[in-house]
Amino acid sequence: MDQARVETRVDDAVATFGVTGKGVIVAILDRGIDWRNNDFRNTNGSTRIAAIFDLTDDSGSSSPANPYGVGTIYTRSQIDGALTYGTNLVTRDALGHGTTTTGIACGNGNNLWKYRGVAYNATIIAVKIVAENVPAHGDQPAEIAFYDPNRIPVAINFVRDQALALGMPAVMLLNLGSIGGPMDGTSSLCQTLNAAVGPGITGLVFVTGTSDDGGTPNHAGGTVTQGGIVALGIHMGNPAPLVFDLEYPYNDQFDVTIQTPDGLYGPYASPDLIFGYDSESTSDFQYYHYSGDYNSYGAASEKREIYVSLIGPIGDYTISLSGANVSSGQFDASLNPSRFWDSTGNSNYFTSFAVPGSTIWDLASATNDICPNDYVHRTNWVDIDGYPKANADQGGLGQLWQGTGIGPTYDGRTGVDVSAPGNSVFTTYNTNSYWATFRYNLIQDGLGLYGRASATSAANPIVTGIIALMLQMNPKLDASMVKQFLQQSARADAFTGAVPNPQWGHGKADAYNTLLAVQATLPLLSQVVLTNYQAQMTVQHAVPSWQYVLQMSTNLVSWSPILTNIASTNVFQMLDSDATSKARFYRVIIP
Numbered sequence: 001m002d003q004a005r006v007e008t009r010v011d012d013a014v015a016t017f018g019v020t021g022k023g024v025i026v027a028i029l030d031r032g033i034d035w036r037n038n039d040f041r042n043t044n045g046s047t048r049i050a051a052i053f054d055l056t057d058d059s060g061s062s063s064p065a066n067p068y069g070v071g072t073i074y075t076r077s078q079i080d081g082a083l084t085y086g087t088n089l090v091t092r093d094a095l096g097h098g099t100t101t102t103g104i105a106c107g108n109g110n111n112l113w114k115y116r117g118v119a120y121n122a123t124i125i126a127v128k129i130v131a132e133n134v135p136a137h138g139d140q141p142a143e144i145a146f147y148d149p150n151r152i153p154v155a156i157n158f159v160r161d162q163a164l165a166l167g168m169p170a171v172m173l174l175n176l177g178s179i180g181g182p183m184d185g186t187s188s189l190c191q192t193l194n195a196a197v198g199p200g201i202t203g204l205v206f207v208t209g210t211s212d213d214g215g216t217p218n219h220a221g222g223t224v225t226q227g228g229i230v231a232l233g234i235h236m237g238n239p240a241p242l243v244f245d246l247e248y249p250y251n252d253q254f255d256v257t258i259q260t261p262d263g264l265y266g267p268y269a270s271p272d273l274i275f276g277y278d279s280e281s282t283s284d285f286q287y288y289h290y291s292g293d294y295n296s297y298g299a300a301s302e303k304r305e306i307y308v309s310l311i312g313p314i315g316d317y318t319i320s321l322s323g324a325n326v327s328s329g330q331f332d333a334s335l336n337p338s339r340f341w342d343s344t345g346n347s348n349y350f351t352s353f354a355v356p357g358s359t360i361w362d363l364a365s366a367t368n369d370i371c372p373n374d375y376v377h378r379t380n381w382v383d384i385d386g387y388p389k390a391n392a393d394q395g396g397l398g399q400l401w402q403g404t405g406i407g408p409t410y411d412g413r414t415g416v417d418v419s420a421p422g423n424s425v426f427t428t429y430n431t432n433s434y435w436a437t438f439r440y441n442l443i444q445d446g447l448g449l450y451g452r453a454s455a456t457s458a459a460n461p462i463v464t465g466i467i468a469l470m471l472q473m474n475p476k477l478d479a480s481m482v483k484q485f486l487q488q489s490a491r492a493d494a495f496t497g498a499v500p501n502p503q504w505g506h507g508k509a510d511a512y513n514t515l516l517a518v519q520a521t522l523p524l525l526s527q528v529v530l531t532n533y534q535a536q537m538t539v540q541h542a543v544p545s546w547q548y549v550l551q552m553s554t555n556l557v558s559w560s561p562i563l564t565n566i567a568s569t570n571v572f573q574m575l576d577s578d579a580t581s582k583a584r585f586y587r588v589i590i591p
Helices: 002-007 010-017 078-084 098-104 149-166 188-196 456-473 479-489 511-519 559-565 573-576 578-585
Strands: 027-030 049-054 074-075 123-128 170-172 202-205 219-223 229-236 242-248 253-260 262-270 278-283 284-290 305-309 315-325 330-336 372-376 379-384 388-390 418-423 425-428 450-453 537-543 548-552
Touching: 002 418, 010 456, 010 511, 027 098, 027 456, 027 479, 049 078, 049 149, 074 078, 098 123, 098 450, 098 456, 123 149, 123 315, 149 188, 149 202, 170 315, 170 372, 188 202, 202 456, 202 479, 219 229, 229 242, 242 315, 242 511, 253 284, 262 278, 262 284, 305 315, 305 330, 315 559, 372 456, 372 548, 418 425, 418 456, 425 456, 456 511, 479 511
Parallel strands: 027 123, 027 170, 049 123, 170 202, 372 418
Antiparallel strands: 049 074, 219 330, 229 315, 242 305, 242 330, 253 262, 253 315, 278 284, 284 305, 379 388, 425 450, 537 548
8 A cells, every 4th residue: 555655646645735534434335344453443442434334134124223124234332332342243354355445445554554545534434235255264154145236225325324414525435346237327226326426416426446357358249230140159168157148229139049068049039129028048048138128237228138147068159149120230248257367268258259348347337436447556575474476467567457347338438437556455454354364465564464455446445545535625526526537637658548548547546636636626815915914813724734824904905706705704713614625715825
């Protein structure tokens, strides 16, 4: 984190503008949190966590204090009680992913100042929305996988309600996601997000990054003509179920034939243009074909969808599309899972009609989402046992990480907003997590408390922390303004090339430039000329890194309309409120 903060000019922004995330909520929607960790506690030992909402555990769903009917809520007082008396809370971060995410965004470095996060004074909300298949390790029991996308809207509502109750602006990060779906910003989840944040909805921002699904031929696209046939070749190298998901216009109709290593199936006629779907099941696959009036993602664009779960043997498959009724004929398809770090013999990929790009996960395509990408900043380190380690085969320094998802979206937008240095970042670790059992991930000088995070999951919280700094400076920003400032202030270099582009978005995130842009949104009295230096009153207020003096005189050559309004109010009271932004508001330069 010490290097990542310098690379993104966070340290410059903190030193210049005095922002630390104080008074802002950073909500992490992830795999839980190490709530005992000193990096998430105040200097007096009390928690910085306002609430934990464990949506993977419904044991508290009927509590009178839980209006959501699912999950289990832990309040600040419950967390403080457990810390004070050494008792346990059932919720945990078994994998370690949620703890690193939180540490990057807003860990305060209580364990080791060097590795503090971006917005290190922010208030934390943790929502455990997903669990992994984590094996038992040490004295920790195994964890069973859990994920229900229907709980994402619940998480959003919870964070919004907490922000209203606490009277704070909030930025939330959903740190998960993989390719599949319409990827055009119209799915039901995208609609939910676009309704929750966006223009005119001040002080609430949502972040979810591209995906870890780049760098391999797992996206196919092309055009089916009337009466023509497109044969999509697929190699299944991984024995796990492989999901093929294809989207095409609602007023087209494709008939489908599926060739597996065991035989030929179909043709399956396309559903009617009105509401309808077809489903087929064999020992090699489960097949669903939805009409435009019904799509498994609830897309408002009414795209048709062909969804096939390939469950047969390892080998080669072909899904053939026949143009039964074609107007446009354009299609996009994805394979999941398909990761670049799999060896060639073990990977899943298209063998025909593969098209680079379009590997952003569906929710990240929402219009009002902030979508970061990931680039490489560090490839070598020394682990806690003194052994040199390297991770140099996934992209060179300054380059995009090879596995990061990229644009464009299926509807042709760039998709990516900015990119941040997520490979490799050393940050807060949960010492009881599965990740902590891999000692090569622990950094040499980290006292066993800090270790490596990587991939898009490490880039996302860096941008989230920067947004928290923005909201501290101006709590009235909405998601569209945040997006604009991040984009306009990003920097381009030889690695990014001309921006914007679907790989880097608008370039590399730059916190200092971004805060300069936010500063310009604050009302500023740039020049007041005094003819009488016998000022009627002088108000002085100091905040970290700067000091402003407001001098008012009975005889001004030129009055600003804003200053006129100020003159009729209680200046002392106004300066005492919201000190950081108000002090900048009342800056007056006297020649």
